[in-house]
Amino acid sequence: MNSIDFKKMLKERGYKLTPQRQAVLDIIAKHDGEHLSPEEIYDLVKETQPEIGLATVYRTLLLLDDMGLVYKLNLDDGLTRYELNNQKEDHRHHHLICMGCKKIFEVQEDLLDNLEEQILRKNKFKVVDHKVKFYGYCEDCSKE
Amino acid sequence: MNSIDFKKMLKERGYKLTPQRQAVLDIIAKHDGEHLSPEEIYDLVKETQPEIGLATVYRTLLLLDDMGLVYKLNLDDGLTRYELNNQKEDHRHHHLICMGCKKIFEVQEDLLDNLEEQILRKNKFKVVDHKVKFYGYCEDCSKE
DNA sequence: GTCATTGCAAACCATTTGCATCCGT
DNA sequence: ACGGATGCAAATGGTTTGCAATGAC
Numbered sequence: 001m002n003s004i005d006f007k008k009m010l011k012e013r014g015y016k017l018t019p020q021r022q023a024v025l026d027i028i029a030k031h032d033g034e035h036l037s038p039e040e041i042y043d044l045v046k047e048t049q050p051e052i053g054l055a056t057v058y059r060t061l062l063l064l065d066d067m068g069l070v071y072k073l074n075l076d077d078g079l080t081r082y083e084l085n086n087q088k089e090d091h092r093h094h095h096l097i098c099m100g101c102k103k104i105f106e107v108q109e110d111l112l113d114n115l116e117e118q119i120l121r122k123n124k125f126k127v128v129d130h131k132v133k134f135y136g137y138c139e140d141c142s143k144e
Numbered sequence: 145m146n147s148i149d150f151k152k153m154l155k156e157r158g159y160k161l162t163p164q165r166q167a168v169l170d171i172i173a174k175h176d177g178e179h180l181s182p183e184e185i186y187d188l189v190k191e192t193q194p195e196i197g198l199a200t201v202y203r204t205l206l207l208l209d210d211m212g213l214v215y216k217l218n219l220d221d222g223l224t225r226y227e228l229n230n231q232k233e234d235h236r237h238h239h240l241i242c243m244g245c246k247k248i249f250e251v252q253e254d255l256l257d258n259l260e261e262q263i264l265r266k267n268k269f270k271v272v273d274h275k276v277k278f279y280g281y282c283e284d285c286s287k288e
Numbered sequence: 289g290t291c292a293t294t295g296c297a298a299a300c301c302a303t304t305t306g307c308a309t310c311c312g313t
Numbered sequence: 314a315c316g317g318a319t320g321c322a323a324a325t326g327g328t329t330t331g332c333a334a335t336g337a338c
């Protein structure tokens with residue numbers, strides 16, 4: 001996402017492009033594949049924008065989530081975490097949480113289409129998104 | 145779950161059966177199908193145990209979750225919610241969150257077995273549980 | 289009697305909010 | 314210049330914790 005598109009998207013919604021908003025988005029984009037907490041994002045943004053406030057980070061994350069640029073995660077560690085909402089993926093990827101070492105893995109497959117069709121047929125409920133977490137044991141932790 | 149079994153399960157883990165613990169479990173069992181918050185459970189338990197403290201409710205919920213008697217939910221309303229972990233179901237049911245009216249619906253189907261097998265094969269990750277939420281629009285809200 | 293459990297109040301901590309100032313447009 | 318955005322500090326609110334008293338076994 002370059003600044004031009006971002007600015008346009010913001011403008012459509014009546015928002016302004018500020019250095020703080022750009023910086024937060026940049027950091028999340030730069031750390032694609034990671035799951036950053038607001039505090040971590042704050043610390044990273046401060047490296048280039050030392051004067052930014054934590055509240056602004058929170059407000060920006062809310063905005064980015066609303067705009068669908070960012071995806072909010074709850075990985076059961078007591079913090080909210082965010083990752084870039086990568087438009088290139090056909091479907092959302094899922095997270096595997098290892099109950100042994102607590103590491104997070106990702107699965108690119110998203111085979112919930114059948115299930116979502118069934119839900120539409122049987123429950124007359126039109127699914128537009130889902131959040132899925134799998135709990136279990138990774139290869140290393142399975143061996144013990 | 146009757147008191148005898150509950151007491152036995154607690155004993156196995158070195159815990160004692162107290163009236164507070166029994167009361168919390170009873171309330172959750174009595175409200176099977178609902179999604180109660182700690183505060184709501186506290187209020188309901190207080191009807192029969194007026195002296196109970198909220199901290200005890202929290203501690204008991206942690207315990208019941210550990211023991212697998214209760215299932216912790218996050219339905220995106222800012223509160224943690226709990227429901228009875230019904231042993232009678234073959235699989236866990238899933239929740240549908242209507243983005244229109246915010247109502248919660250349930251699907252009994254749990255067709256994630258294929259997916260979990262694939263995850264085991266491709267990622268060598270042994271799934272033992274999952275949490276799934278579907279977001280969309282219920283029948284009424286789809287009409288608009 | 290012993291040791292886990294409880295109730296209370298205080299502490300915690302992530303997140304939100306009020307408000308004066310600042311700044312993008 | 315206008316109105317949205319920011320930074321700061323204070324407030325919020327769910328959850329956890331310390332501790333003395335209580336109660337299950």
